[in-house]
Amino acid sequence: MVTTTQTPPGAYVPGAHPNLPPPSSSVGAVGWMRSNLFSSPANTLLTLVAIYLLYTLIPPVVQWAFLQADLNGDSREACTSGGACWVFIKSRFAQFMYGFYPDAERWRVDTLGIMLVVCLSWLLIPHLPAKKWVILFALLIYPIIAFFLLYGGSFGLEIVETPQWGGLMLTLVIAIVGITTSLPLGILLALGRRSNMPLVRAVCVVFIEFWRGVPLITVLFMASVMLPLFLPEGVNFDKLLRALIGIMLFSAAYMAEVVRGGLQAIPKGQYEAAAALGLGYWKMMGLIILPQALKLVIPGIVNTFIGLFKDTTLVLIIGLFDFLGIIQSAATDPKWLGYAVEGYVFAAAVYWLFCFSMSRYSQHLEQKLATGHKR
Amino acid sequence: MTTESKSLTKPRKPPVWNDPTYRAIFFQLLLLVLVVGFGLYIFNNTTANLERQGIASGFGFLQTTAGFDIITHLIDYTEESTYGRAFMVSLINTLVLAAIGIVLATILGVIVGIARLSPNWLIARMATVYIETIRNIPLLLQIFFWYFAVLRSVPHPRDSMQIFDTFFLNNRGLYSPAPLFEQGFWLIPAALGIAIIAIITIAIWAKRRQERTGQPFHTVWVSLGIFFGLPLLAAIVTGFPLTWEYPELKGFNFRGGMVIIPEFMSMLLALSIYTAAFIAEIVRAGIQAVSHGQTEAAYALGLRPGPTLRLVILPQALRVIIPPLTSQYLNLTKNSSLAAAIAYPELVSVFAGTVLNQTGQAVEIIAITMAVYLALSLLISLFMNWYNQKMALVER
Numbered sequence: 001m002v003t004t005t006q007t008p009p010g011a012y013v014p015g016a017h018p019n020l021p022p023p024s025s026s027v028g029a030v031g032w033m034r035s036n037l038f039s040s041p042a043n044t045l046l047t048l049v050a051i052y053l054l055y056t057l058i059p060p061v062v063q064w065a066f067l068q069a070d071l072n073g074d075s076r077e078a079c080t081s082g083g084a085c086w087v088f089i090k091s092r093f094a095q096f097m098y099g100f101y102p103d104a105e106r107w108r109v110d111t112l113g114i115m116l117v118v119c120l121s122w123l124l125i126p127h128l129p130a131k132k133w134v135i136l137f138a139l140l141i142y143p144i145i146a147f148f149l150l151y152g153g154s155f156g157l158e159i160v161e162t163p164q165w166g167g168l169m170l171t172l173v174i175a176i177v178g179i180t181t182s183l184p185l186g187i188l189l190a191l192g193r194r195s196n197m198p199l200v201r202a203v204c205v206v207f208i209e210f211w212r213g214v215p216l217i218t219v220l221f222m223a224s225v226m227l228p229l230f231l232p233e234g235v236n237f238d239k240l241l242r243a244l245i246g247i248m249l250f251s252a253a254y255m256a257e258v259v260r261g262g263l264q265a266i267p268k269g270q271y272e273a274a275a276a277l278g279l280g281y282w283k284m285m286g287l288i289i290l291p292q293a294l295k296l297v298i299p300g301i302v303n304t305f306i307g308l309f310k311d312t313t314l315v316l317i318i319g320l321f322d323f324l325g326i327i328q329s330a331a332t333d334p335k336w337l338g339y340a341v342e343g344y345v346f347a348a349a350v351y352w353l354f355c356f357s358m359s360r361y362s363q364h365l366e367q368k369l370a371t372g373h374k375r
Numbered sequence: 376m377t378t379e380s381k382s383l384t385k386p387r388k389p390p391v392w393n394d395p396t397y398r399a400i401f402f403q404l405l406l407l408v409l410v411v412g413f414g415l416y417i418f419n420n421t422t423a424n425l426e427r428q429g430i431a432s433g434f435g436f437l438q439t440t441a442g443f444d445i446i447t448h449l450i451d452y453t454e455e456s457t458y459g460r461a462f463m464v465s466l467i468n469t470l471v472l473a474a475i476g477i478v479l480a481t482i483l484g485v486i487v488g489i490a491r492l493s494p495n496w497l498i499a500r501m502a503t504v505y506i507e508t509i510r511n512i513p514l515l516l517q518i519f520f521w522y523f524a525v526l527r528s529v530p531h532p533r534d535s536m537q538i539f540d541t542f543f544l545n546n547r548g549l550y551s552p553a554p555l556f557e558q559g560f561w562l563i564p565a566a567l568g569i570a571i572i573a574i575i576t577i578a579i580w581a582k583r584r585q586e587r588t589g590q591p592f593h594t595v596w597v598s599l600g601i602f603f604g605l606p607l608l609a610a611i612v613t614g615f616p617l618t619w620e621y622p623e624l625k626g627f628n629f630r631g632g633m634v635i636i637p638e639f640m641s642m643l644l645a646l647s648i649y650t651a652a653f654i655a656e657i658v659r660a661g662i663q664a665v666s667h668g669q670t671e672a673a674y675a676l677g678l679r680p681g682p683t684l685r686l687v688i689l690p691q692a693l694r695v696i697i698p699p700l701t702s703q704y705l706n707l708t709k710n711s712s713l714a715a716a717i718a719y720p721e722l723v724s725v726f727a728g729t730v731l732n733q734t735g736q737a738v739e740i741i742a743i744t745m746a747v748y749l750a751l752s753l754l755i756s757l758f759m760n761w762y763n764q765k766m767a768l769v770e771r
Contacts (some may be wrong), residue, residue, distance in 0.1 A: 203630070213748060
């Protein structure tokens with residue numbers, strides 16, 4: 001029995017009506033705001049409090065830093081508008097960069113800086129050829145050039161003693177030397193801590209735990225006060241070199257712990273497979289284990305680098321004029337008394353730029369090297 | 376046939392210099408000789424140098440009169456006190472700074488960490504900006520900012536900023552009323568102690584009862600009642616033996632009351648704000664590490680949101696949070712040594728600074744200072760290992 005049902009007029013026929021657009025309150029800017037800012041009474045309250053906070057905070061800061069700021073002139077008399085006095089930064093800029101490095105010799109620092117930037121960008125920009133040679137150059141030849149250019153004393157260059165070094169240049173010298181020496185030392189220490197030889201392991205554990213247990217400032221005190229006592233009579237190190245040794249040992253211990261984390265994450269099968277292939281200890285580590293382990297701990301390594309970069313500021317306590325140290329001493333100069341905030345804001349911006357770009361680059365590297373083992 | 380199997384079972388012995396066992400022994404001996412030789416070399420040089428410079432050695436200086444004053448001391452200290460006493464004073468200052476800093480940093484860090492996960496876009500963004508800004512700026516710079524730019528540039532005592540005529544902020548510090556304890560006050564802390572013991576006992580009993588019978592007990596409300604009730608009762612019985620001494624402006628400065636010096640305040644602000652940024656990231660990672668399925672499973676079992684958080688989410692999140700959190704506490708304690716840069720009288724600034732300059736006994740003083748920090752970190756590491764073992768996942 002087949003009956004054909006007649007739809008009564010006005011009844012719902014699927015597909016006969018056009019789809020209505022979603023209500024205007026759930027799409028677009030309004031919808032976004034409803035779901036992200038005003039989803040519940042508590043959230044609305046939080047949003048309003050946050051907006052009020054931003055309103056009280058941001059306009060005065062913008063006013064101070066940009067709208068009312070003084071940029072022109074060369075003495076504190078030029079700062080009359082009541083806003084930030086960037087004249088202070090401008091007139092001391094060269095000192096902030098080079099410290100007390102003689103005017104006539106600053107081209108040497110500039111040359112090194114340009115070489116560093118070229119090398120780094122060559123390495124960081126993908127698809128550029130001959131990266132291996134650039135790395136070799138940066139690690140082996142560049143330090144030698146840097147030493148002869150910065151310190152001088154040969155090739156007809158005037159000697160510039162390290163107390164004259166300062167500013168951002170000194171900060172970068174300490175950070176780069178610290179970074180490039182602490183990584184290999186840290187890897188060695190981590191390998192030692194995972195070694196099968198009990199004595200090697202004990203020495204590495206004691207070394208790592210000692211440096212990790214004390215604050216960097218006591219290490220620097222030790223380097224500046226005790227190290228001269230350790231050396232035979234007549235032998236003396238430069239103050240900067242002593243600080244560098246302290247920083248290197250200190251951050252190598254932290255690096256060792258990071259690398260150890262990577263080594264522990266490598267499955268035992270990898271070690272056994274490498275041994276089964278007949279590789280000796282160093283070949284096994286260098287070709288199989290370390291490339292995987294280091295890749296795993298890139299975030300940790302870069303975090304240690306960032307920490308080291310921030311920690312370079314501590315050398316001002318033992319009397320070296322790094323970037324922060326030179327700004328601090330300029331802010332206490334009677335000629336510019338009362339403009340410390342401008343100095344600190346400038347310093348904070350520079351340090352932030354360096355550290356933030358390092359952390360962003362490590363995130364990028366992590367994604368690039370990911371081989372899909374992550375869940 | 377027999378000869379062949381014999382040669383298979385008994386492989387050719389490698390020469391001694393290729394045998395791993397002998398090699399290991401050789402390298403370890405070499406290392407031992409190097410380490411001991413280096414130590415002896417340093418020891419000889421140091422004794423020779425000390426003799427030549429006429430610097431005394433040994434720890435006898437700890438009994439010598441110090442002759443300098445320390446602006447904040449929680450135990451009695453005068454200029455006639457010994458170096459040993461100065462050491463104690465500065466150690467206590469370090470510990471107080473670290474302890475208060477840890478509490479503040481944890482509170483702020485947990486709030487920011489949760490804020491970063493908030494569904495509220497604005498709040499989450501603000502927390503992110505806070506974290507990314509603060510942790511990428513050196514701590515020493517932040518200390519300088521709070522000390523030189525903020526707290527040293529607030530008004531002179533004469534025109535202090537004030538809140539309700541009880542708190543005064545000026546460039547000498549933050550003045551607040553000081554409590555004056557009268558007779559019988561000891562009853563109140565005693566009552567508080569009894570209350571805490573009672574709460575612990577009740578909590579243990581309630582847990583046992585719940586495990587035995589399944590009946591829950593309102594531990595939280597009862598505990599709160601005991602915690603505030605008992606001391607209040609003691610206060611009523613003794614007749615509120617506590618008065619406040621208000622600071623007053625006399626001449627150029629305030630007299631009376633308690634004062635928190637700007638050095639301490641700026642250290643506290645910088646340390647807790649800086650460390651909170653790291654703690655916030657740890658808290659966020661810990662909460663995100665617990666999968667959402669856990670919440671759903673708990674709801675499916677009939678648990679309400681409160682017990683779900685308390686019994687299911689938090690124990691699992693804490694397992695992830697506690698180890699890095701402990702190392703942040705350790706960092707904060709070690710970073711408190713940066714106070715030397717603004718002359719807050721803590722261990723490094725007083726002991727490794729002033730005392731070292733006065734006595735010149737660098738080796739002993741640096742050794743003591745490092746030993747203190749080493750002991751602190753070892754203690755915290757031991758605690759962390761114990762806690763880790765307690766909390767570790769028991770796998771079947």
